[in-house]
Amino acid sequence: MPAPLKWTEKYRPATLKQVLGNGKAIDDLREWALSWERSEPITGAVILYGPAGTGKTSAALALAHDFDWDYIEMNASDARTAGMIEKIAVPASRSQTFSGKPRLVILDEADNLHGTADRGGAAAMLRLVRNTLQPVILIANEYYEIDKSLRDATRGIQFRSVRSTTIAQALRAICQAEGIDCNPDLLVTIAERAGGDMRSGINDLQAAAEGQETLREEDLATAQRDVKSSIFRVLEVIYKGNNAKEALEASYNLDESPEDLINWVDENLPLAYSGQDLLRGFETLARSDIFLGRVRRRQNYGLWRYASYLMTGGVQAAKKERRHGYVAFRPPSLWRRMGQTRKVRSIRDSAARKIGRHCHVSLAFARSELMDFVGMLLKDKKGAPQLAARLDLTAEEIALLMGSSPGTKKVQNIFEEAMRIQSREQIEEIELAWRKSSQPTLNKRSDGLLQTLSVEGLPDDETRHPARAPAGQDSQSAAPSVHRPETGLNGPEAKEPGRRGRPRKTEGEANEGKKDIKESTFKSGKRQKSLFDF
Numbered sequence: 171m172p173a174p175l176k177w178t179e180k181y182r183p184a185t186l187k188q189v190l191g192n193g194k195a196i197d198d199l200r201e202w203a204l205s206w207e208r209s210e211p212i213t214g215a216v217i218l219y220g221p222a223g224t225g226k227t228s229a230a231l232a233l234a235h236d237f238d239w240d241y242i243e244m245n246a247s248d249a250r251t252a253g254m255i256e257k258i259a260v261p262a263s264r265s266q267t268f269s270g271k272p273r274l275v276i277l278d279e280a281d282n283l284h285g286t287a288d289r290g291g292a293a294a295m296l297r298l299v300r301n302t303l304q305p306v307i308l309i310a311n312e313y314y315e316i317d318k319s320l321r322d323a324t325r326g327i328q329f330r331s332v333r334s335t336t337i338a339q340a341l342r343a344i345c346q347a348e349g350i351d352c353n354p355d356l357l358v359t360i361a362e363r364a365g366g367d368m369r370s371g372i373n374d375l376q377a378a379a380e381g382q383e384t385l386r387e388e389d390l391a392t393a394q395r396d397v398k399s400s401i402f403r404v405l406e407v408i409y410k411g412n413n414a415k416e417a418l419e420a421s422y423n424l425d426e427s428p429e430d431l432i433n434w435v436d437e438n439l440p441l442a443y444s445g446q447d448l449l450r451g452f453e454t455l456a457r458s459d460i461f462l463g464r465v466r467r468r469q470n471y472g473l474w475r476y477a478s479y480l481m482t483g484g485v486q487a488a489k490k491e492r493r494h495g496y497v498a499f500r501p502p503s504l505w506r507r508m509g510q511t512r513k514v515r516s517i518r519d520s521a522a523r524k525i526g527r528h529c530h531v532s533l534a535f536a537r538s539e540l541m542d543f544v545g546m547l548l549k550d551k552k553g554a555p556q557l558a559a560r561l562d563l564t565a566e567e568i569a570l571l572m573g574s575s576p577g578t579k580k581v582q583n584i585f586e587e588a589m590r591i592q593s594r595e596q597i598e599e600i601e602l603a604w605r606k607s608s609q610p611t612l613n614k615r616s617d618g619l620l621q622t623l624s625v626e627g628l629p630d631d632e633t634r635h636p637a638r639a640p641a642g643q644d645s646q647s648a649a650p651s652v653h654r655p656e657t658g659l660n661g662p663e664a665k666e667p668g669r670r671g672r673p674r675k676t677e678g679e680a681n682e683g684k685k686d687i688k689e690s691t692f693k694s695g696k697r698q699k700s701l702f703d704f
């Protein structure tokens with residue numbers, strides 16, 4: 171059964187007028203857009219910043235709708251940010267649309283670059299906003315987490331928490347649309363609890379009211395209790411309760427997979443148990459881990475059930491001695507350690523994946539046998555850019571393979587030259603496609619021609635062009651969405667439920683996006699020079 175549509179998506183404002191509150195921010199945004207319409211832009215880019223759930227992303231999307239602009243949207247916090255900004259957002263920001271109207275470039279989570287120490291991404295974003303020929307909107311929660319140079323090059327527009335009366339008004343409208351009879355006092359309670367976060371208010375209302383004819387106080391209380399079913403409460407039930415079924419059921423409401431939950435139980439077991447209880451507890455946990463291993467090896471998720479029984483009810487049953495007193499639970503230290511090296515590991519794996527794909531060997535083989543070899547090849551000044559272009563390496567990957575830092579001139583030169591090689595190849599492909607085409611005039615039947623070109627005309631060299639690469643693990647997450655007003659792709663289904671910020675795309679959606687990128691590339695065919703003029 172498909173997951174029910176989140177009300178936050180169902181009722182996402184379609185126009186700027188529908189974005190409630192933050193009148194000054196909306197006026198500033200509109201004024202900036204009008205300056206672009208007059209071709210006298212106040213600034214190339216603006217940063218919409220402020221607390222979560224206050225309508226920043228909605229306002230950016232609504233702006234594109236109101237002005238009938240194409241838009242391309244990317245999540246800037248992705249590990250491959252620098253490369254994707256250079257390859258997708260920069261060309262999009264420097265090329266004209268077929269209609270001649272501006273194309274809005276939206277980069278969500280622009281402040282997360284700093285957190286992931288992605289200096290390459292920050293530098294790419296700075297280049298983007300300084301050289302853009304198209305309007306760019308950066309979205310962030312923390313203005314001061316964004317590099318100062320980036321702040322100086324843009325205009326900041328602040329979004330503030332939404333007033334509870336405004337949230338209550340939105341909740342009332344949703345209740346009416348859903349045909350639910352809602353007591354206004356209850357709506358005010360939900361709105362006040364939301365603390366200025368409209369998304370949170372709408373989510374709370376949905377949790378309490380969906381499927382009901384009338385919203386009652388008890389529904390609200392139950393929904394609140396469910397929300398509070400946090401990992402700490404589940405740990406409490408496991409270690410302190412004496413009903414195995416209850417321990418298992420408590421874990422059902424958690425937003426954690428058994429793979430994550432076992433780390434929590436493992437970390438906190440020595441804090442909660444001692445002596446023989448601790449020994450038995452770890453024995454049970456070890457058995458649970460065996461099932462998790464089988465799930466991973468066989469991809470048989472049915473076995474999660476046994477792993478979950480053992481790590482919740484099983485661990486609870488291992489306790490013979492009743493314990494009292496407060497235990498300060500803590501998150502798994504394994505995660506803390508892994509978090510410190512996660513970035514490096516993800517760069518290493520993504521480089522190995524690209525090498526493996528190109529050499530037709532497994533990721534493991536590429537990692538253990540070929541990485542050093544490729545590193546050596548990259549030290550050859552002449553061949554390095556060509557190799558980096560073939561493998562589609564990012565600056566971080568080149569640096570890792572060469573054992574240097576991404577900021578060094580050597581690495582930057584290879585990366586930039588590789589980008590130029592890729593761009594040249596793209597132009598050649600486009601020219602080839604044009605030559606192949608039997609209908610060279612754009613004016614007549616241009617849409618059909620563009621369709622033909624984008625679907626059939628291009629040789630599909632997946633390895634060189636990540637925008638067209640097969641939706642592997644990494645390309646999936648970084649794939650941007652390109653939208654044209656007439657395609658109607660910007661519907662509510664575009665966002666994955668339950669995820670903050672922009673959605674990760676499914677394979678199908680990512681491929682859809684890639685086809686659109688091709689189309690919009692061709693739509694700007696008239697201005698190919700600027701499109702590839704890095």
Ligand SMILES: Nc1ncnc2c1ncn2[C@@H]1O[C@H](COP(=O)(O)OP(=O)(O)OP(=O)(O)O)[C@@H](O)[C@H]1O
Binds near residue numbers: 190225227369671
């Ligand atoms: N000002 C608003 N008016 C109407 N609806 C809103 C408003 N703010 C948020 N919402 C609702 O909350 C949802 C999430 O809002 P949105 O994604 O625009 O928030 P955001 O400020 O970009 O949050 P984040 O910083 O977490 O990305 C929207 O889909 C919409 O349903």
